[in-house]
Amino acid sequence: MNTKTQNNNSGKRLVILGGGESGAGTAILGVKEGFEVFVSDKGKIKEKYKSVFEELKIDWEEEQHTEAKILNAEVVMKSPGIPETVSIVKQLVAKGIPVISEIEFAAAFTSAKIIGITGSNGKTTTTKFVHHILKSAGIKAGMAGNVGDSFAKQVAETTPDWFVLELSSFQLDGIKDFRPDISVLTNITPDHLDRYEHKLENYVFSKFRIAENQTEKDFFIYDLDNEIITRWLEKNPVKAQKLPFSLQQKVENGSYIENQNIIVNIKNNQFNMPTTKLGLQGKHNTKNAMAAATVSQLLRIRKETIRESMESFQGVEHRLEKVLKINNVQYINDSKATNVNATFYALESMESETIWIVGGVDKGNVYDDLLPLVNEKVKAIICLGVDNQKLMQNFGNCVDTMVETQSMKEAVRMAYSLAEKGNSVLLSPACASFDLFENYEDRGRQFKEAVRNL
Template sequence: MKRLVVLGGGESGVGTAILGQKKGYEVFVSDFGAIKQHYKDVLTQYTIPWEDNQHTEALILNADVVMKSPGIPDKAPIVKKLVEKGIPVISEIEFAYPYTDAITIGITGSNGKTTTTMLTYHLLKEGGLNVGLGGNIGKSFAWQVAEENYDCYVLELSSFQLDGIVHYKPHIAIITNISPDHLDRYEYKYENYIASKFRITMNQTEDDYLIYDNDDEAISQWLQNNKINAKPIPFSVTKVLKNGAYLNDKTMEININQEEFMMETAQISLEGKHNLKNAMAATSVAQLMRIRKQTIRESLSNFQGVEHRLEKVLKIQNVQYINDSKATNVNATYFALESMTTPTVWIVGGVDKGNDYTELMALVHEKVKAIICLGVENKKIIDAFGNVVDMMVEVDNMRDAVNTAKHIAEKGDTVLLSPACASFDLFENYEDRGRQFKDAVRNL
C-alpha cells in the first residue's frame, strides 16, 4: 500500500486525504499549525490519522508521495528534507487530476482570477452544464473528485498550485494578467513568478486552448520567447483581433472557430475596463463549450460579482463605502483606484510583499483626498504618498479606520478599502478583513 502524506490540514489538504483514502492510499495528515475543529471532525469521521502544531519527521519522511498545501513555502524545512530524499511533493490539483475524466478549465493570473472563475462557472452553469467550481475557491477539487460526478470543473489556480504540477493540463487555460505579486516566494525574481504562471499551459496540446490578455506586457513578452502547443485565444481592449475577443467601440466582439458573438458593453453587469477583460475571457470559454448566445448574454447581464472585490457596501450620508479587501497587491488596487469617479478616502496597508507604489502615483494625485494606513508597518506608504495627499492617518484596527474615514469624507465622496497588501498582521485573511470593514460600516 502506497503512503500519502498531506502537509496542511485545511480545505485542500483534507480533500486530498479523503480522495487518497478512497483510492487505496495509507494516508497521514500533518499540519505545523492548528487544524480547525471542523476539519479535525471530518478526518476523524473518515478515520484518517492526523497531527497538528508539529511535523513528526518519522511519519512524514517515509511517504511515497506528499501533497503540500499551497500556503506552505518550498523553503520550509520539512519540504526541503522531502526533496533531498527524492520524495515527490505535488499540489492537490496534480494529485486529483488522474482520478477524473472531467474537462477542466484552469484560470490563473495576478488579478481578476476569482471574478473570471466565478463568471465562467456562472456562464457554464446557466448554460445547463454539470459543472463544479474549485481550486483556490469553494470546495477543494480533490474532495469533489472523491464525492461528486461533474462533467467539467472551473478551477482557480494560484501560482503556488501550479508550482506543484507535473502532468496536470487544463483543456482550456486562462491567464488573466501578470503583475509583480508574491515575489517573496520567488526569490524576488519577477521572471520566476511569470514562468510559474505559464506552467498552466506546459502540458497542453494542440487540442487545448490558451486564453490570455493580449495587452499584457509580461504575457506578450513570454509568448514571443517561448513556444506553446495550445491554440491561442487572445483578448484585448486596445486592438482589433481577427481571432479572439476585442472591443469595437462600445461592443464586445468575440470570434472563435468562425463563431461570432457580440454584446453591448453597457449591458454587462460588471463595471470597469478590467472587468470587461474578465468578461471576454469567461465568454471565450462559454463559446468553446458551446453555450447558447442568448444564455451568455443573460448571464453576463445578471452576474452579481464577487464578495470583497469592489463590493459596494452602503451609502451613508451620500458617502459610498466600497470593500475591495481582495486587493492584496498594487496592481489590484490600481484597478480599484482607476474605477473611482469621486474624491476618495483610501484605506490601505497590511503586510507588504515587496510593493512598489510608484505606479499608483498619478491615480492617487488625481483621485485620493486622504489616506488611512491600516497596518503594523506603514513606513513605505507614508514615504510614498506623504507629500501627495493632504491628509494621512495611521490606525491599528478596522473600527478606527472606518470611523476616521467617516469624519474625513464629505457628501459625494467614496471610502475605499483597497489594501494593496496581504492581511496577516491584523486579520486572519482578506475575507476576515473585508467582513470587519463591512461590520464597521454597518455600525456607523
C-alpha cells in the same frame, strides 16, 4: 482530457502536509482511492478539519512534523501555503519523494474536462463568471481550486462534466502532469515575489505552468495587452491554440472591443455584446468578461444564454463591493486587492473624491503607478497596518490628510469623520492582511461590519 487513473493505490502511503481545506479534501479522496493517509500540520488544525480526519479514521498530528512518519511517504501532497524552502519539504525532495499539489493529485482521479484559470488579478471573478455561465447553460460543472470546496473533495464526491478551477501560482508550482483542456491567464503583475526569490521571471514561469502540458488540441486564453505575458510568449511558445483578448487591438481569433461591443471570434463563429450591458463595469471587468465569453464560445453555449449570464453576473465578495451609502457617502469593500495592480484598477474606477484605506503586509510593493491616480482622485489616506512607513514615504506629499490606524473600527470611524457628501470611502489595501487579520475575507467582513455599525 484527464483520464481516471487505473493503477491500484491500495496501501500506498500518502502524506499530506497542511490540515486545511486542500489537506482535508485530499485526505477524503486519498482514503476513497485506497491510500494509507497521514496528515501533518506545523500549526493548529481547525476543529472542522480534525473531525474529518477522525471520521476517516486516519492518523494525523498538529503543531509538529514527525520526520519518521513523513519521510516514508510514497507521495506527498503539500498545501499551497507551505513554501518549498521549509526543511521537511527539502528533505522529501532530496529523497526523491514526489511532492505535489492537491490539483495534481485530484486531477488524476476525474474524467471531467478542466478549465484552469490563473493570473495576478481577476482570476476569482473570471472563475465565478465562467461557472455562472456554464450553470446557466445547464452544464454540470464544479468550481474549485482557490474558491469553494476543495477540488479533491469534489472529485471524491461529485461527477461533473466540467471543473472550473481557480489556480494560484503556488498550486501550479506543485504540478507534473496536470493539463487543463482550456487555460486562462488573466494578467501578470509583480505579486508574491517574496516566495520567488524576488525574481519576476520565477513568478511568470509559475503562472505559465498552467499551459506547460497542454497540446495542440487544447486552448490558451490570455491578455494580449499585458506586456509581461506577450514578451514571455515570444521566447516561450505554448503548444495550445492561442485565443487572446484585447481592449487595444483587433484580433483574428479571440476577443476584442469594437464600437463599445465585445466581439468574440473563433473560427468565424462570432459573438457580440455591448459593454454597457455588462453587470460588472470597469475596464478590468470587461477583460474578465471577454475571457469568460471566449470560454463560453469554445463550449458552443447559446449566445443568448451567454448574454443573459453576463448581464446578471454580480461579481465577487470583497472585490469592489458596494457596502452602504451613508450621508450620501458610498463605502466600498475591495479587501481582495492584495497587490498594487488590483488597487490600481480600484482607484481607476473611482468617479468621486475618495478616502482611501490602505496597508497591511507589503510583499515588496512598488507604488509608483498609483501616484497619478492618488493625485487625481484621493483626498485623504488612512493607513491600516502594523508598519506604514513605506506608504507615508510614497504618498505623504500627495494628500493633505494622512493618518495611521491600528484597527478596522478606528479606520472606518476616521473615514466617516473625513468624508463629505458625494465622496467615496474605499478599502483597497494593496497588501496582504496577515498583520491585523486572519485573511482578506476577515478584513473585508470587519470593514463591512464597522460600516454597518456607524
